[in-house]
Amino acid sequence: MRKIAINTIEEALQALIQGNNNFVAAQKSGSVLKEINPISAADGQQPYAVIVTCSDSRVPAEYVFSAGIGDLFVIRTAGHVIGEFELGSIEYGVKYLGAKVVLVLGHNHCGAVQAAMGSHGHGYVKKILDEIIPVITGEDDVEICERLNIDNSIRRIMASELIKDEVAAGHLRVTSAKYDIESGRVDFF
Template sequence: MCEKKDTIEAAIKKLQKGNQDFVKTEKNNGDVSQTVRIKNVEAGQKPYAVVVTCSDSRVPPEHIFSAGIGELFVIRTAGNVVGDFELGSIEYAAGHLGTSVVLVLGHNHCGAVAAAMQGHGHGYIASILEEIHPAIEGEENVSKCENLNIDNSIKRILQSETINNLISEGRVKVLGGKYNMESGVVEFFG
């Protein structure tokens, strides 16, 4: 178990270091070479982290964490909400690919959270806002609402028996983070 805990801590440190590199250099130094593409096809993918994040085009996780091909298992939905399909994808990455960290990455200036606060949304967008609204109801501070939404997605992930078993075995850790669009810095919590 100590070995897996070390793997979890190494994955978190790799995310943190990748973000620090991104902030300093303002470009992604992740490996996207033909060699790594072929290796990931022949040997299979072994991502070190799942990143559940917003579909916002200003929140590119591979860049934010200076990651190359095969390093992150990325799941994107507006408002970084988690439903059955996303949860199944997380279970697949953690249970079958051996990914040790699940990061729910929200961000400031989240349009989905703002829309949920204002009660806007028609068509299928309404289902996204229906997931966010109960978690933020009564809160008027936008930043706090964004954090509550991250926490809500973590709670949804923790409804998975598979994920809870992997956590109990010391094989997986679920945490949150918030990306600041202006600075590029990710604040990790949880």
């Protein structure tokens, strides 16, 4: 948890540098990562799940699921919207990395959904909202809109022939859940 305010570009960059220095020092002082990183580097990654979630900085998938390095293949976009690159990444995680679950992890207080409800956005942000707006149009309840957006991401994933084939063969489950920022609880659907 950050203890000091970061107000400038230089402070933000220094926080990243210091954070990495702390990470490396922890490995050198006996952290379990000291043993895991060389194995991961040599053997490659073998995540058990692909997590498609929001870029919201309050939704740290690895922490939420107490996962270690190499356990999750995480794809993050604002509002967890899925386009061609994201779908290709999901397919890669399943076909080449062997993930057994694809989980769309939405969350409460989703700024992308709230912006779509108000139709706010310019530039490339508008592209994100253009994906969300059609699935929430006519709904005023933010929780229902968040769920509709999660369902839309599932539909986008299931448009992949590779994913459909893996699900049909019993090699993969595609599912969804919602993370509560206040409690930390994830409710699976």
